[in-house]
Amino acid sequence: MQNGSDDDADMKARLARLASDLQARRDVETAEERRRSDAGPDKSLGRAMSLGFRVLTEFVSAAVVGALIGWLLDRWLGTTPWLLVLLTGFGVAAGFNNVYRMAAKTPTSRDGDPPPRQ
Structure with missing residues (x-):
């Protein structure tokens, strides 16, 4: 015992x-x-602006790259303007997909730990 x-x-x-x-x-x-x-608020405003510029850059760059590739293929293949229109649409869709993936991520702190539960 x-x-x-x-x-x-x-x-x-x-x-x-x-x-x-x-x-x-x-x-x-x-x-x-x-x-x-x-x-x-200054720090949070800076983070929000940074995220906004990143979203803008992701979206615009995807659309511009799609349009550029479409334009070049149209000139090479002689299919003006069909590939330009098609690949610009694909670029816009890819831009939306990139923005969606950024928005769907769970927020984390700087050191990689998940945020505390409320």
């Missing part, structure tokens, strides 16, 4: 230590989240 009560006391001590470690981790994460939110 003595061995069983020692195991129970040891288990309770380990659980208490684990609970205190978890609480300390939560406190650190809460403090870090407060620090990030206190960074101000």
Whole structure:
């Protein structure tokens, strides 16, 4: 019987230590989240503008590359303007697909950790 009560006391001590470690981790994460939110609107505005320019660049570049390839193939094959129109449409679709994939990504913090749950 003595061995069983020692195991129970040891288990309770380990659980208490684990609970205190978890609480300390939560406190650190809460403090870090407060620090990030206190960074101000300037930082979030910069991130939003960066993302907006990236979306614009992805979309426009896909459409322009499709149009350029279509124009070159039309000149080479003599099918003006069908390949230009077709490949411009494919470029626009690829641009939409790129923008959709960027929007569908789950947000992560800078160090790659997922954002904290609310």
